[in-house]
Amino acid sequence: MLRNLFVYLAVMMLCASSVLAAPKRQIVETDVVVVGSGLAGLSAAAVASENGLKVYLIEKMPTLGGAAPFVEGTFAVESYMQRQSSDRITTDQAWNMAMEFSHWKANGAVLRALINRSAENVDWMKERGVVFEKVHTVIYNGPKTWHLFHEGSGATAVKTLVDIIHKTGNKTMTETAGKKLITDGKGNVVGIIAENTDSGDEIEFHTKGGVILCTGGFANNLKMMKKYIANAEQLVAGPKAGREGDGINMAMAAGAGTESMSSLLVLGGIPIGQDPNQTLTDTTPLGQITSVLRQPLLWVSKAGNRFFNEQHSSDWTVSQNAIERVGKRYFVVMDQNTVNELKTKGTLMPYSDWVPAGTHLNLIDEGIKEGEKKGYAFKADTIDALAKKIGVPAENLKKTVADINRFTDYNYDEVFGKDRRFLRKVEKGPFYAVEGEPSFMSTIGGVRINANMQAVTDDDTPINGLYAAGIDAGGMFGDTYDLIMPGSLSSYAATGGRIASEHIAVKLGKIKK
Ligand SMILES: Cc1cc2nc3c(=O)[nH]c(=O)nc-3n(C[C@H](O)[C@H](O)[C@H](O)COP(=O)(O)OP(=O)(O)OC[C@H]3O[C@@H](n4cnc5c(N)ncnc54)[C@H](O)[C@@H]3O)c2cc1C
Numbered sequence: 001m002l003r004n005l006f007v008y009l010a011v012m013m014l015c016a017s018s019v020l021a022a023p024k025r026q027i028v029e030t031d032v033v034v035v036g037s038g039l040a041g042l043s044a045a046a047v048a049s050e051n052g053l054k055v056y057l058i059e060k061m062p063t064l065g066g067a068a069p070f071v072e073g074t075f076a077v078e079s080y081m082q083r084q085s086s087d088r089i090t091t092d093q094a095w096n097m098a099m100e101f102s103h104w105k106a107n108g109a110v111l112r113a114l115i116n117r118s119a120e121n122v123d124w125m126k127e128r129g130v131v132f133e134k135v136h137t138v139i140y141n142g143p144k145t146w147h148l149f150h151e152g153s154g155a156t157a158v159k160t161l162v163d164i165i166h167k168t169g170n171k172t173m174t175e176t177a178g179k180k181l182i183t184d185g186k187g188n189v190v191g192i193i194a195e196n197t198d199s200g201d202e203i204e205f206h207t208k209g210g211v212i213l214c215t216g217g218f219a220n221n222l223k224m225m226k227k228y229i230a231n232a233e234q235l236v237a238g239p240k241a242g243r244e245g246d247g248i249n250m251a252m253a254a255g256a257g258t259e260s261m262s263s264l265l266v267l268g269g270i271p272i273g274q275d276p277n278q279t280l281t282d283t284t285p286l287g288q289i290t291s292v293l294r295q296p297l298l299w300v301s302k303a304g305n306r307f308f309n310e311q312h313s314s315d316w317t318v319s320q321n322a323i324e325r326v327g328k329r330y331f332v333v334m335d336q337n338t339v340n341e342l343k344t345k346g347t348l349m350p351y352s353d354w355v356p357a358g359t360h361l362n363l364i365d366e367g368i369k370e371g372e373k374k375g376y377a378f379k380a381d382t383i384d385a386l387a388k389k390i391g392v393p394a395e396n397l398k399k400t401v402a403d404i405n406r407f408t409d410y411n412y413d414e415v416f417g418k419d420r421r422f423l424r425k426v427e428k429g430p431f432y433a434v435e436g437e438p439s440f441m442s443t444i445g446g447v448r449i450n451a452n453m454q455a456v457t458d459d460d461t462p463i464n465g466l467y468a469a470g471i472d473a474g475g476m477f478g479d480t481y482d483l484i485m486p487g488s489l490s491s492y493a494a495t496g497g498r499i500a501s502e503h504i505a506v507k508l509g510k511i512k513k
Pocket residue numbers: 035036037038039040041058059060061064065066067068070071072073074075176177178179214215216217237238239241242243244245246247265441442469470471472486487488489490491493
């Protein structure tokens with residue numbers, strides 16, 4: 001009898017829990033829903049809040065910020081800081097450079113809108129308390145357009161922007177994923193259905209002004225990567241989840257076109273098989289060994305030949321193209337003298353701002369030992385023995401080394417004309433090689449947009465009520481990211497989010513055009 005009672009109670013509890021677990025749906029009326037809380041989404045929601053709009057910012061992960069904590073700095077031209085720098089460039093020059101770099105594959109009108117307001121974007125953040133430390137560049141002889149955040153992380157901007165949203169009484173909701181856009185049957189977007197990722201409960205947001213998609217592209221969606229990107233399986237830096245193409249897929253389902261879906265923001269060579277996120281520092285052996293892979297020393301392919309003018313080693317956009325051309329593997333070869341130089345005099349080129357130029361690689365010996373165990377660093381007493389260890393034809397490697405030694409004696413690189421300041425002999429053993437493979441940070445293609453950040457169809461008809469910003473938006477780049485003016489992606493993300501919200505505020509009569 002007692003046993004039956006327990007069974008009965010257990011069944012009742014199960015029934016009760018399944019009743020409780022049934023997803024609920026509530027309807028919420030609002031002006032704007034911003035989907036995704038990276039720099040694009042946070043900026044969009046902050047500007048919407050400042051302009052008196054009722055806005056919900058939904059984020060599917062448990063924390064806000066997306067890739068922002070990884071972002072070291074943001075692009076601007078003609079900002080207060082950039083005007084003071086020796087490498088001042090104008091908005092016109094920047095726009096022309098970006099368009100020429102993309103071979104006019106980028107959307108000129110979108111880029112013009114974003115670059116025109118880049119200085120104002122930095123000022124806007126600065127006025128609200130975001131601290132910028134200096135204006136800098138990444139590449140050899142590049143203009144200084146990269147405004148580095150305090151402590152080299154956009155995390156500082158996240159807090160400022162979240163505070164603006166909350167102070168105005170607007171809401172941020174984590175673990176809430178945008179699932180499906182609501183349309184009115186005439187092609188207008190009038191809301192979005194979101195789901196609590198924990199309970200499965202749904203919210204049906206009805207929007208007067210619009211939905212702004214800022215879900216960060218599709219770097220974490222291997223299926224989409226394989227569909228759109230030629231070299232899909234590369235090491236991915238940044239968040240390992242969250243950027244799954246939701247915004248782009250929702251927009252496409254609502255009729256939006258797409259642009260430059262096969263383009264990537266690449267990161268360049270990383271020690272083979274390692275997590276790029278573990279390399280983003282100068283305080284570990286792995287970070288320091290990664291910076292060796294960015295030095296303008298002797299780079300050879302698996303065939304043992306030079307394949308690149310190494311003076312561009314810190315420009316990961318061009319170096320990655322060259323690495324991919326030679327089978328996605330390369331070796332940086334150096335001798336004991338160069339190892340000593342890197343230790344005592346410091347690096348010649350930066351690995352972004354994670355390992356600045358001039359960093360003394362005091363952990364390089366440890367890094368090489370660690371790399372030998374893990375299979376990405378090699379040490380040998382002769383070039384023949386090194387060639388055997390790294391699996392390249394010894395005759396080729398010996399010829400390449402003889403060539404570079406001769407060029408260093410002449411002070412002239414006959415093959416690629418590398419700046420003579422970077423010529424180093426490989427003559428005093430032991431000899432070393434570090435092996436690298438390509439990596440990437442994010443996708444950079446997505447929803448086709450116009451200069452108001454409105455999603456448009458393939459024939460450029462705006463979809464009323466739908467916007468895309470940040471790396472959900474396409475048309476900001478051509479085949480590759482443009483590292484001539486570093487920091488452009490976060491700048492375009494934040495500025496794009498702001499422009500979208502302003503467009504909605506004008507539409508709803510909150511501000512004048
Ligand atoms: C290691 C690294 C370093 C970088 N450094 C720089 C730099 O120095 N300068 C620079 O300009 N750029 C840099 N970038 C690029 C940077 O990612 C972009 O510049 C920019 O910050 C992207 O912002 P975003 O808002 O478009 O996307 P993200 O920051 O990726 O944010 C998208 C957010 O949307 C959320 N989301 C996804 N789907 C949904 C959904 N269905 N519902 C709700 N939320 C969803 C995601 O979880 C995520 O939080 C770097 C990237 C990496 C990985």
